[in-house]
Amino acid sequence: MKDDNNALNKAFGFAVRVVKLHQFLSKEHKEYVLSKQVLRSGTSIGANINEAQAGQSKADFIAKMSIASKEARETKYWIALLCETNYLDQNDHHVKTLLEQSEELIKILTSIVKTAQQNAKIKI
Known part of the structure; x- marks a missing residue:
């Protein structure tokens, strides 16, 4: 999927x-x-971002992006739990990059939500 987002x-x-x-x-x-x-939360991130793009209002956009951020955090939790229970090896390159990607998504989405909230306050 290639998008400008x-x-x-x-x-x-x-x-x-x-x-x-x-x-x-x-x-x-x-x-x-x-x-x-992990499948549910990990695939929900993008679905919520996609829905946010078609948000009916700024508040709807913020709500959907907040859900995406929460789903990213949840996914990171499940991956960490899978490591701790020895289903995954936390030293494996693929696992490390999955955790890094989840952290990157959390940071991006947190920043988007904070910026959108600040912009919404300015316009009120």
């Missing part, structure tokens, strides 16, 4: 990796509960 592009790329992670955990480890959680 950098956050959406990053979230889409991250979601593709999360889907592949879910496939790996399901096939290799027969792990279905935690992998389903």
Whole structure:
């Protein structure tokens, strides 16, 4: 997916990796509960960013981007839990970059939400 929205592009790329992670955990480890959680939250990030672009108001935009930020945090939590329970190796390059990507998304989305909130206050 190529879009002018950098956050959406990053979230889409991250979601593709999360889907592949879910496939790996399901096939290799027969792990279905935690992998389903990370799949849901990891793919929800981009979906909420996409919905925010069509927000009906500034408040709607902020709400959807806030949800995307929360989903990014949740995804990072699930990946960390999968590491701590030995389903994933936190020293593996792929796992490290997934955690880095989730942190990057959290920072981007937090910044977008804060800026949008400040801009909304100025216009009121």
